[in-house]
Amino acid sequence: MRQLSFVFADPPSAAAAPPVEAASPAENVEPHAASLFRLARVRDPAFERRVAELFIAAAHERRARQIQRAKVSFRPFRSTLYSFRIAADGQAMLRFHIAFRLAGEAVITQACHLMLARTRRAKAGVERGAYDAFIAGLPPQVFRLPGVRRPSPRARSGPGRFRSLDESFDRINRSYFEGQLARPKLCWSPKRSRRILGSYTPEDDRLIVSRVFDAEHVPLFVLDYLMYHELLHKYLGIGRRQDGKRCMHGARFRALEKRFDRFEEAQAFLEAQRF
Ligand SMILES: [Zn+2]
Known part of the structure; x- marks a missing residue:
């Protein structure tokens, strides 16, 4: 099957990784961060469907007419926050970092627009205040967000x-x-x-x-x-x-x-x- 591929900051290793959840966080993580992490590991099919709806709505708003349906999953990525791919039959496959299970609809919507904005100029025009605040508020060591060096686990x-x-x-x-x-x-x-x-x-x-x-x-x-x-x-x-x-x-x-x-x-x- 031919696929149109739009992948953002999604290296092959992450794409090929099996959909297993991450191991438990480092032991000297604060309790609050640890409970957020546990929460983010719980699957919620209703939320996945809602995120798919938000993506389709964003796609329509941006006139990306080739996108008909969306399937959403959450992964314990190491080096990417999200990626998506559109098959020739109009099905979009979205993958979010598991941290996004904690995100509200405004954050998800802004993330969808960032994915769908193809050019640098379009990206620069995306409203992203809620998205940026959400990412900045996550405990980075717990979620292994891209660009964050993990502290030596043995210290x-x-x-x-x-x-x-x-x-x-x-x-x-x-x-x-x-x-x-x-x-x-x-x-x-x-x-x-x-x-x-x-x-x-x-x-x-x-x-x-x-x-x-x-x-x-x-x-x-x-x-x-x-x-x-x-x-x-x-x-x-x-x-x-x-x-x-x-x-x-x-x-x-x-x-x-x-x-x-x-x-x-x-x-x-x-x-x-x-x-
Ligand atoms: Zn010094």
Whole structure:
């Protein structure tokens, strides 16, 4: 059967994937996000028919006369939000990311118009406020939305064997940020990495400290220095140079970093790598 194919951001791997639902979300996902995810896994044939109606209505509005019927399914896509295809007999096959099971009719209608707008110019004219707000409001790690890097699943929050990240955060927040900084997710790295000592990712507000610091013989002030360094990244955000390039350790960062009480000593310890 010849098919007219209009596929949007739908790589072959996703198209070929069997229609199985995703595994349960990462364990350190907030309860609210987890319950949304569970909800989105439940099939609702009446909703599927309603979405098909909305698509046909949008197609008529756009005078896409070749489209006669629509069939809708929801998939746990990894890299696409939706795709559709029109068979020569006028049947449209729509596939939405499972997150759209939580969407209202305005969101669905706008998504249908985005699918049906063929040219860049037509797309630019589509009303998409509800659609954009819906996507922006989804917990991205739970739904594996396109363009979102999943955090390392093995980095764990929770107490270390010898050191507490929570207590380190409290000390630094009190001493250097007047207690004003909101606590990020604090995790020990899965491995005792000596290459990457710490990291902070603003996307998921997550601060990871290498497990090499969870040791009795590493002085507490060295752990605190690392905590301070990573919290400065949270505090300052991603710096940009004049040419727009990312700059993580600019002049302001360096100046603030030197305010750490035992800055020189901590640096010396890290350089000697006496872990
Ligand atoms: Zn840094």
